[in-house]
Each structure stands twice: as structure tokens, then as C-alpha cells.
Amino acid sequence: MKPTILVSxxxxxxxxxxxxxxxxxxxxxxxxxxxxxxxARLAEPWEMPPDVVTMNSRLRFSFEASEQPVTMTLTYPKDMNGGAGQLSILTPVGTALLGLKVGDTMSWERPDGGLFEVTVHAIEYQPEREGVYHR
Known part of the structure; x- marks a missing residue:
């Protein structure tokens, strides 16, 4: 059973x-x-807890098979510019990360049918925390 997530x-x-x-x-x-x-449970953008992954958040996370965390920004496809630090919401990993809190781990099915596990370690930037709602 997958956990409930929080989305603005x-x-x-x-x-x-x-x-x-x-x-x-x-x-x-x-x-x-x-x-x-x-x-998803819905929240007002200005009431979003600062430890929740939202769209355009820059977060540090890792995969279970890797000890090395990566830092990426969860991005809408229209905003992808080919930068290495971007992660589309339409990728399996991007979809899995949305709405998770720092410390949460989520198992997700890869496109090839295998499973991966992703853990959120930190949110370096969250638009809602900064009062940025129109992005």
C-alpha cells in the first residue's frame, strides 16, 4: 500500500x-x-509544510542501490531545458517523489517491471516555503 501524499x-x-x-x-x-x-490530500500552497516535495522543489534523494545522493529539481515537461539537474514529473522517479516528506522512502515500479526504492534526504528549495506560488 502506497502512502497518502500531500499536494498543493x-x-x-x-x-x-x-x-x-x-x-x-x-x-x-x-x-x-x-x-x-x-x-493525494490537498493543501493550500501557503500552508504547505517545508519538508514536502512540491513541483519545482530542488531536493536531494537517493536510490536504494546507490549510496550517493543526487540533487535535482522536480520540473514540468515544458520547463525542461536539458539541464542535468532537472527531473520531469512524467518520469517514474519524478512521479514517485511528488508529495513525499524528508525521510520518506517509496518503492516504485520501473518501466522494465523491476522495482526501485527512492528516499528523500533534504529539500534545498521549495517554492511554497519561499512564498513563490506563480511559477
Missing amino acids: WLDMDRLDRLLDALPAAQARARDALLDELGR
């Missing part, structure tokens, strides 16, 4: 619009994100 209503609205616009070729990513959002 503003991120939920933006993600709903993203999902409505996705082409049929991205059905797998759409379905995975829909499943994730189906477990």
Missing part, C-alpha cells in the same frame, strides 16, 4: 492541465501520475 491545490490544478494535454503516446506516464494524484 495549485500544483494539482497545473498537473491536471498537463495530464489533459498529454498525447496518447504518453499513456503510461499519464496513468502513473493519475494513480499518484489519486492518493
Whole structure:
């Protein structure tokens, strides 16, 4: 059983619009994100706890098979610019991270059917914590 996640209503609205616009070729990513959002509790953006992964958060996380954490920004596809530090919400890892808190670990199915586990270690930047709601 996957845990309930916390998502701001503003991120939920933006993600709903993203999902409505996705082409049929991205059905797998759409379905995975829909499943994730189906477990979400909604919060006001200005009441979002500072330790929760939101859209455009820069976070440090690791995979169970790696001892080395990585730092990336959870990004909407339209904002991807090819930078190494970006992680699309439409990737399995990006979808798994949304709404988790620092210290949470989540198991997720890779596209090849195997499982991976990801752990959130820190949130270096969260737009809501900084009062940035229109991004």
C-alpha cells in the first residue's frame, strides 16, 4: 500500500492541465501520475509544510542501490531545458517523489517491471516555503 501524499491545490490544478494535454503516446506516464494524484490530500500552497516535495522543489534523494545522493529539481515537461539537474514529473522517479516528506522512502515500479526504492534526504528549495506560488 502506497502512502497518502500531500499536494498543493495549485500544483494539482497545473498537473491536471498537463495530464489533459498529454498525447496518447504518453499513456503510461499519464496513468502513473493519475494513480499518484489519486492518493493525494490537498493543501493550500501557503500552508504547505517545508519538508514536502512540491513541483519545482530542488531536493536531494537517493536510490536504494546507490549510496550517493543526487540533487535535482522536480520540473514540468515544458520547463525542461536539458539541464542535468532537472527531473520531469512524467518520469517514474519524478512521479514517485511528488508529495513525499524528508525521510520518506517509496518503492516504485520501473518501466522494465523491476522495482526501485527512492528516499528523500533534504529539500534545498521549495517554492511554497519561499512564498513563490506563480511559477
